Amino acid sequence: MGTRRGPALAAAVALVVYLPSLAGGFLYDDIAVVVENRRIQDLRSLGTVLRYEPSRPLLNLTWALNYALAGRSAWPYHLVNVLIHAASAALADRPGPYRRGGAILGACLFAATPMAAETAAYVASRSTALAALFVLASLRLAVTAIEAGSRARLTGAVGLFLLALATKEEAAALPLLLLLLDYFFIAGQGGRALGHRWRWHAAFWLLPVPGLMARRIVAGAWLPAPYMSRSLYLLTQWAAFPGYLLRALVPLDPAFFRDEAPASWPPSVATMLWALVAAAVVSAAVLGRRRFPDGSFAAAWMAAALLPSSSVVPLNEMVVDHRAYLGGAGVAFAAGSALWRPERRVFAMALLAVLAAWAWRYEWVLADPVRAWEDAVRRSPASADAYRGLADAYAGRGDPRAEPALQRAASLSPRDPRTWANLGVHYAEAGRLTEAVAALQAATRADPSDAKTRDNLGLVLQALGRVEEAKAEYQAAAAADRRLAQPRIRLAAILLQQGDRERARALVEEAARLEIDPDDAQAIQSLRERLR
Secondary structure, rough: OOOOOHHHHHHHHHHHHHHHHHHOOOOOOOHHHOOOOOHHHHOOOOHHHHHHOOOOOHHHHHHHHHHHHHHHHHHHHHHHHHHHHHHHHHHHHOOOOOOOOOHHHHHHHHHHOOOHHHOOHHHHHHHHHHHHHHHHHHHHHHHHHHOOHHHHHHHHHHHHHHHHOOOOOOHHHHHHHHHHHHHHHHHOOOOOHHHHHHHHHHHHHHHHHHHHHHHHHHHHOOOOOOOHHHHHHHHHHHHHHHHHHHHHOOOOOOOOOOOOOOOOOOOOHHHHHHHHHHHHHHHHHHHHHOHHHHHHHHHHHHHHHHOOOOOOOOOOOOOOOOHHHHHHHHHHHHHHHHHHHHHHHHHHHHHHHHHHHHHHHHHHHHHHHHHHHHHHHHHOOOOOHHHHHHHHHHOOOOOOOHHHHHHHHHHOOOOOOHHHHHHHHHHHOOOOHHHHHHHHHHHHHHHOOOOOHHHHHHHHHHHOOOOHHHHHHHHHHHHHOOOOOOHHHHHHHHHHHHHHHHHHHHHHHHOOOOOOOHHHHHHHHHHHHHHO
């Protein structure tokens, strides 16, 4: 197949499989990232856009550009994600320096895999998709740079790596991935040949260091705050590795939400068994690397791609499909190589059709928030998060099943502040203010630092005529989040009504300096006129 036809074919497969996702709306994290995110709504405030997630400025810019062009219309966001996935599939057709038909088939398998649904068909996962695109582009250029001895290409590859790092931290896996490509496909598993090229690899290993230093300056920490014990998180991820590998190899279990529990100490029998399986997989990959190089490469590639998100930086979700997106490209390559034989090609074509159909099915699930969360509840019937998400989906449709779903979430996790906060808002919207106060107070007891919950509690208390209690909640909300304008505006209105004009004026001016929406701006202007 010609030089351009292989990538074009893989991209076409990706488009055919994932363009139906344009029928979907916003789901789960999409609401916070796009719909309710004020920081991406004005490209003229570029500093605000770039600071939304300081370690991901390029990703922030794509959100702002999408918002400028499409506002809150979902399909253009989905279109960008699908185009990114198609471009990645086109780049995945050549993991090594020598083109093979199996690599093209592998790229098509990567393009069609249902396991990419949580990345390509879920807007908020653009961070992973875009970072993977830049990583694959950088690797492709770096491999040709090493082959040709081209410093110019190497510079271009380093530049693409910088773009990947400016998109998502997972891109830090690139130096290891390049090392694997060199070892398996250029050096022919020769350690001496690999060692002679250390200068070609050095820039990729050094580049993340300034990024860490910049993060330390901007965020005040080298790494994100750990969600749990680093050692237990590492054990959890070690035991999860075989599952990631298996789902990439047999990609028939896509899910945008997996409520996997973290490992405990002492570990459960299941954790120990999966940890032993992981050790066996790693051992087999190392010992069998010469006899089964493609399989060893696939396992090593998946492990390297998972390393930034699934090792010693504990995140709040234990297992997420999009973390294995880039790793899946290596597994797809190995599968394509194994199937690229005359007697297996009919099976390979049938497999592509099955994968496409399975991906379409899951895109249909994701296209509707109720279907998506019902699927999540089916998978994780003991998850409060899944029931809370389902309740939000029901509430968005005015479905009375929202309240029982929230109550079920509260029974599963009685100390979860998010569930009580959502239940409080539900009661308030239904006019059941006394019940709303009780639920919101339960939320503030569980998390006293949640400024928005305290602000909502203040609103309900004020509606009940309990003004002094409302003032106390607004004050607590303002103290908990110095960037939140609404409690300051509401507190200023109460103080003005009580005759405390100086404090009211100070709060109004403070709120005016914060990030505000048009409603806030109108409220501030009204208070300023009353203060004249």
